[in-house]
Amino acid sequence: MDDLTQLKAEAAAFRRLKAHLDERRDVQNIDMMNLTGFCRNCLSRWYQEAANELGVEMSKDEGREAFYGMPYTEWRAQNQTEADAAKLAAYEIAKPKED
Secondary structure, X not given: OOHHHHHHHHHHHHHHHHHHHHHOOOOOHHHHHHHHOXXXXXXXXXXXXXXXXXXXXXXXXXXXXXXXXXOHHHHHHHHOOOOOHHHHHHHHHHOOOOO
8 A cells, every 4th residue: 555545544533433432422521531541532632742743733622622512621521420439440440651
């Protein structure tokens, strides 16, 4: 596979992952973090960092809005539920060291 085709395939896979996560709003970020070590916020940060590396100025909030399709505070109000003590304890173990 040539470099351009690989880039297009990777971009298509990212768009599909983003669309899948948008359809599965029932899956909470803390559940994703506890199971996989990353969540929607990580993906939005990676998107923002990639944009910055390409010379596009993008803040953390702008990256989140680009990924979530709306301001993050709005997405949280519509979709996020309170995590119970067990999920919070698991997150303390699973969370990346940089958080």
